[in-house]
Every structure is written in structure tokens, then in C-alpha cells.
Amino acid sequence: MARNRPVPPEDWNGRPHSVNAQHSPESHEPRPPGTPPPYASEPRTADAPGTRPRHTDAQDRPARLTVGVVGAGRVGPVLAASLQLAGHRPVAVSGVSEASRRRAAALLPDVPLVEPAEVLARADLVLLTVPDDTLPGLVAGLVETGAIRPGQLIVHTSGRYGCAVLEPALRAGALPLALHPAMTFTGTAVDVQRLAGCSFGVTAPEELRLAAEALVIEMGGEPEWIAEEARPLYHAALALGANHLVTLVAQAMELLRAAGVGAPDRMLGPLLGAALDNALRSGDAALTGPVSRGDAGTVAAHIAELRKHAPQSVAGYLAMARATADRALAHGLLKPELAEDLLGVLSESGLGGAA
Secondary structure, three states: OOOOOOOOOEOHHHOEOOOOOOOOOOOOOOOOOOOOOOOOOOOOOOOOOOOOOOOOOHHHOOOOOEEEEEOOOOOHHHHHHHHHHOOOEEEEEEOOOHHHHHHHHHHOOOOOEOOHHHHHHHOOEEEEOOOHHHHHHHHHHHHHOOOOOOOOEEEEOOOOOOOHHHHHHHHOOOEEEEEEEOOOOOOOOHHHHHOOOOEEEEEOOHHHHHHHHHHHHHOOOEEEEOOHHHHHHHHHHHHHHHHHHHHHHHHHHHHHHHOOOOOHHHHHHHHHHHHHHHHHHHHHHHOOOHHHHOOHHHHHHHHHHHHHHOHHHHHHHHHHHHHHHHHHHHOOOOOHHHHHHHHHHHHHOOOOOOO
């Protein structure tokens, strides 16, 4: 079902309007201090109904924003490459490690590697794609050195933070945006395609909301508005669902190899794909397996085998089994008369307390 969301201003061919549609592709010089990017509209013509404009005919349109990247990790170069396909122009990137430099060279060929201050000097739109714990110090340092100029779009991609972390940049006259792609990145060209339909957690001042959403849409994403105070909870949810999933899948593959399965990825692929699809469609109603059925004997056998062959996996199994039992019991999937024996097994195995 299509979601209702604010529609950003559009430029020609029905594309989301750039926050700097009047910027000349030939201009490499920064905008004069105190001059914000223009937000003028362009004449429009409609795309075919039902189509999603993205990355098409970019060569026929002038570059609208010069883009810089501070922190050439797995995310920054990918987003800059995606913006380039939408008609913007990457002009500078900073990176410290050799891996970062190789990544920038692969995704942004011919874009010079420079110091962070020089990135800001060259770019209208600056992507701060550094680790969460590094971001506040980076923003403060850029402001203290006068690198940030009025009217400059400063975008960070942290899931944890909203716009409050950019408050020093805002006081310096910058336009702050928090655009977090809800996607796991490899730092390769495949990520650019994965952005199609990817949700972005968007936090921005109300007057910049349409600009933020326009940038997300130009990268092929779907903007999802996240309140400033909800950012940590939002990020915790994504970490729980994505980061921990990788750990669970990796452990499952190790156990299957130990059990003699030659291609654990091939075995798990259809199973996990179906489980994910069912969970997204039905939530807790999709729970299956021995815990939700109350098969205490099977669960006890699992724990005994894990203690013997993979003791490092026992704690994770017990924690997830307890969480699954709680949810199955609360939603009427686990019969109360079977829950007692099951919870007894889990409690005796190392996790005390009642469900």
C-alpha cells in the first residue's frame, strides 16, 4: 500500500526539485558567505503515471549541487555516487585509511582526495559520514576552524543523532539535515542500486523538510520522518533487526557446517527468506518452531548439543528462546500448560527469572 508523505517540489520531468537547481555545473567556487542555496522551482512536465523518476537522463540536466564527503567509509562514497547519478556533482572527498582511499577512487573516480576543511571549501552539500562517536567532535572542530560557511547544507548519516548534534553548524549559518539510510553497506557499487526503495530516517528543521526529502528521493530512497527525540530508539530498532540478524545467521551457518552441511548458505537462504517475509507480513503470528510449540524436550536437546559443540552459541540461543517464549505466550501461540516445562528448561540452563 502506498504511503502518504509530503511531496517535495519538483523540477523538470517531474523529478524532485533540487535544493540548488540554479547552481551552474561550471562553477567550482564556493558560494559567497551568507548566500544560501536557492530553492526556486523549475517548469515541470509529468512523467508517465506510476513511474518513479530516479537517475534517468542525468546527463541532460545541469549539475545542481557540488557534493563533498568527509569520511570515505562504506556509506559516504555510495551516497555521493548516487547523488551524482541524480545530476549533482561530487567535487571532493576526505579519507584517512588506505581502504577509504581505494573505496573513494572506485566509486568517485577523478574526485580529488583532500583534507576535510578543503572538502567544505569546495562543496555546497557536505556529507559527514563518520562513526557516531566521532561526529560531535568533528562538527565542533569544523565550526571552530571556520570551515563551515552560511548557507551550506551539512548532512550527517548517523542513525543515533538527529539535528541537535549539528547545532554548532546551525549557529554558524549552515543548513542541518540528518539523513540515515536504513541499509547495510558494503562500500561497493552494488550499494548504489540497493538504495532504490531504501527507507531513510529523516530529521531536519521544518523549513528544510522538503529539501531533505527531495535529496532522499533523488537517491532513490523513501523518506521516513523521525522526531529528534526518537532517533536513539529508531536506531536501536534497526540495530536489533539488522546487526543481530547477521550474528544469528553467521552462527547458524557455523553450526550447519559442524553438522556436515556442505552449503549452509543454500540451505538457509529459502528458509530465512520465507521467515523474514512472514515476519514482516504477520509479526508474532509468524512464530514457528519448538519454542512457540512448547517442545521442552527438543529445546533441552538443542541446548545440550550446543554446550557440546558450540558453547559460545548457548547464551544467544537461550536469550532468543526466552524472548520467543515470552512473545509466543503473550500472543496465545504457546499454551500455558506447556510453557511451564519450557521455561523451566530455559531457567535451569542459565537464565533465571519468570517470563
